[in-house]
Amino acid sequence: MTLHTGRHFLQIPGPTNIPDRVLRAMDMPGLDHRGAEFAELGFAVMAAMQRMFRTTRPVIIFPSSGTGAWEAAIVNTLLPGDKVLMAETGQFAVLWHGIADKFKLDVDFVPGDWRRGADVEAIEAKLAADRQHKIKAVMVVHNETSTGCVTSPLEVRKAMDRTKHPALLMVDTISGLGSMEYEHDSWGVDVSVAGSQKGLMLPPGLGFNAVSEKALAVAKASPSMRSYWDWQEVIAFNKLGTFPYTPAINLLYGLREAIAMLEEEGLDNVFARHKRHSAATRAAVKVWGLETQCQDPHAHSPALTGVRMPEGHDADNFRKVVLDNFDMSLGTGLNKIKGKAFRIGHIGHFNDLMLMGTLSGVEMGLDLAQVPHRGGGVLAAMEVLKGRDVVSMPKSKSAVA
Numbered sequence: 001m002t003l004h005t006g007r008h009f010l011q012i013p014g015p016t017n018i019p020d021r022v023l024r025a026m027d028m029p030g031l032d033h034r035g036a037e038f039a040e041l042g043f044a045v046m047a048a049m050q051r052m053f054r055t056t057r058p059v060i061i062f063p064s065s066g067t068g069a070w071e072a073a074i075v076n077t078l079l080p081g082d083k084v085l086m087a088e089t090g091q092f093a094v095l096w097h098g099i100a101d102k103f104k105l106d107v108d109f110v111p112g113d114w115r116r117g118a119d120v121e122a123i124e125a126k127l128a129a130d131r132q133h134k135i136k137a138v139m140v141v142h143n144e145t146s147t148g149c150v151t152s153p154l155e156v157r158k159a160m161d162r163t164k165h166p167a168l169l170m171v172d173t174i175s176g177l178g179s180m181e182y183e184h185d186s187w188g189v190d191v192s193v194a195g196s197q198k199g200l201m202l203p204p205g206l207g208f209n210a211v212s213e214k215a216l217a218v219a220k221a222s223p224s225m226r227s228y229w230d231w232q233e234v235i236a237f238n239k240l241g242t243f244p245y246t247p248a249i250n251l252l253y254g255l256r257e258a259i260a261m262l263e264e265e266g267l268d269n270v271f272a273r274h275k276r277h278s279a280a281t282r283a284a285v286k287v288w289g290l291e292t293q294c295q296d297p298h299a300h301s302p303a304l305t306g307v308r309m310p311e312g313h314d315a316d317n318f319r320k321v322v323l324d325n326f327d328m329s330l331g332t333g334l335n336k337i338k339g340k341a342f343r344i345g346h347i348g349h350f351n352d353l354m355l356m357g358t359l360s361g362v363e364m365g366l367d368l369a370q371v372p373h374r375g376g377g378v379l380a381a382m383e384v385l386k387g388r389d390v391v392s393m394p395k396s397k398s399a400v401a
Helices: 020-026 036-053 066-077 091-102 120-129 153-162 213-221 231-238 249-265 267-288 315-326 352-368 377-385
Strands: 009-011 059-062 083-087 106-110 135-141 168-172 191-195 207-211 304-308 328-332 341-345
Touching (some): 020 249, 036 059, 036 207, 059 066, 066 191, 091 168, 168 213, 267 352, 328 352, 341 352, 352 377
Parallel strands (some): 083 106, 083 135, 135 168
Antiparallel strands (some): 059 207, 191 207, 328 341
């Protein structure tokens, strides 16, 4: 077993690297979650999450993973037998579909090839054909973490508006929030779903629902059975700065600090940084002669890049070579692309030199794993980070033919 020194490179697209400031902020003793000191923390994080979602409406914070927030979106607004429209953009869309099935929703799943975002034209056609308005919700994944493809919630909302369809718009932005532009209110999203372990730079354990006035009205009128996930009960307790159950107190301390860090950098700067790192990574992939999993040039994720392996080469074997030799974790391919692709996370607490270390590990790993590629990808990424146009790079003598 190789003994590694220095820090482990965690370059999966979530859970992401946790800043030291956030770790220190969470290192706090126990606190009375019904007292005035906690209420101050509670009010602070509620307001901060409204700023993150760009909403004036309530943001419900659950002690849960993003999966719990998915479930909360369903049980507050939908009933068994309700028809919903979803889009197959990757594994996380598939998983949300699975939860909808368990709640006996009637799911119309628009097929996709896992190499682009949702087919908005197909969604619009389905909505236009639904003259009786049987579809109660349109559910899409903003940033598909399994593929590195983005779907624009705003374009989906425009399609809904063009067809004058009254369905709720539900958006999973679990890996989008805090890493790319997101506008809950101005984009007309009714329920936004997010989690703490991606762009918010925290450990897993907090799930979020941002909800519109329309979604709240639907929830109030719904006879669906729910307890832990009930928005109304959480909102009632939130008025006092607390929660109806024991909250994840130390994660809330971390959340307050993480959002302070994002706002100190400036959200526009945070989003620009993610875009720059994504562009640099794609430049490296192009010079290596490999394909990105996302094939739509307008849909590349700022948060991660999925990379396809050449035929006959296993992505998980390559990832093992990188882990064993360089103590770096890369994201695995999921479901349909298991063994066919790996994922490079460039999300959250990250900078230019960390990206260069990541891409150097990938390029060295390609050599060691004898994956056919051209050398010079790291140099191409450097040119992007220095603000120069990427020119064709010479073939490295060490490249595998």
